Amino acid sequence: MTNMLSITGLSKRYNDGQVALENVSFDVNEGEILALLGPNGAGKTTLISAVCGLVVPTAGQVTVGGFDTRSNYRLARSLIGLVPQEIALEPFEKVINTVRFSRGLFGKSPNDDQIEIVLRQLSLWDKKDSKILQLSGGMKRRVLIAKALAHEPRVLFLDEPSAGVDVELRRDMWKLVSDLKSQGVTIILTTHYIEEAEAIADRVGVISKGKLILLEEKKALMKRMGRKKVEISLQSPIAVIPVKLQNFDLYLSNDGLTINYLYDAKASSNEITKLLNEISISNLQISDLKTSQSSLEEIFVSLIEEPSK
């Protein structure tokens, strides 16, 4: 796979002394979707801004498509599309003109066919002659995406794309991201919505206090850190967990009707077999069994709470 974005030792200290990024390094391959998670003020937006040229990094190097973003900024930036977190649009301008502006600004020749494709893709074609101020919040966000796609970028940065959008737009956006990925576009998105990362990302990075504390394949991460839970419902309540079962990490519900067993997803399945055998030996009658896996959200929270682990 071709390396599309390479960040090495990126740091940013603002004039007021605040350290927004500290020695962040990672690579993203072409056509990959990377989700950057992190609480407010973690440094996600600063990271994107430093790559896109909105913030001057204190140290480090960034290349996009092999071009250094400082020494070869023209070629590097022409590959990048940026959808900012805040809705920032010229209120009195028509939708189509703002999108044409973006394409021209990035040095591309006028091409209304391409603009039409992008506007249709984002369900904006009917609104092409509307002024920005006549649009709803969701539509404005679509315009921001259209502007970022107008010059056919190879790397797309989506900074909190789902902030304040309805379910329909969020689903549309996920579909768009998936379509872009199939065209080989590399996508880096920051999000608060773990559901979003879980739904569309290939890899997940977690930023906390300006440091990249984790970067891993989403599936591997969930497998490695995800905990599974088995809920064993009993036909009649029990007061305490039988002695034979006390070797397992079990806890009993208040009504004495459910035994919960927590285990690592990567652990061997023998443990469950053993547990069920012991339950049978203990003469407990099972009425139901339910398993569930911890979400990325729970993993994320555990990482943020204990970043050293």
Added chain:
Amino acid sequence: MNFRSIRAIYIFEMSRFFRTLLQSFVSPVISTCLYFVVFGAAIGGRIDAVDGVSYGAFIVPGLIMLSVMTQAVSNASFGIYFPKFIGTIYEVLSAPVNFLEIVIGYVGAAASKALFIGLVILATSLFFVDIEIIHPFILIFLLVVTCISFSLLGFILGIWANNFEQLQLVPLLIITPLVFLGGSFYSISMLPKFWQVVSLFNPVVYLISGFRWAFYNNSDVSIAASLFAITIFTVFCIFIIFLIFKTGWRLRP
């Protein structure tokens, strides 16, 4: 040079001007008419010809310069401050363009608007007074360079300003007084000696004087001094903007 980017910025900026074309057109026409009514007919009738030029005709170059300078500063400062204020500046800063291309796009648009207004005022004044233009090429040169240089100044102000109050402050407190005291409505030679010397420290004097020379071959300072002053001023503004983009001051934290 990325001409497509320059074109995109220029067209986008000009579209704001065309959206409000009526205001852009009518406002200078009305204010020019008022100046001619007040200074030309009402007061001017009682004032002798200045250096052989009737007072009504004498104030035309100053009137054009007054509007061109204030319009150039306000258009250019608003043109760059507004994207900063609403946040759309992110797109320009993340685009594959250098500082010169950004400046040519924004300043070019602001200067074009100011030039248009200057020409409208010139055309309007033809209805009130007889005007002769002795040095048309110098006139065009000075008019265009003044539009550009004051748009550059406005661009710097727009980047510097942190709020709308600051955006208004410099034009109101500095530019307008300098233009009014720069000989728009009088010849510097009409002032007492002391104030004549003081006036020579006002850069606008050189522009208005040079502009008047292009019309009537009359000037307070030599045309060479005027051309030198406007060149130095333009180069100075470009240098300041270069430094702003190099350091990222008020643009890139």
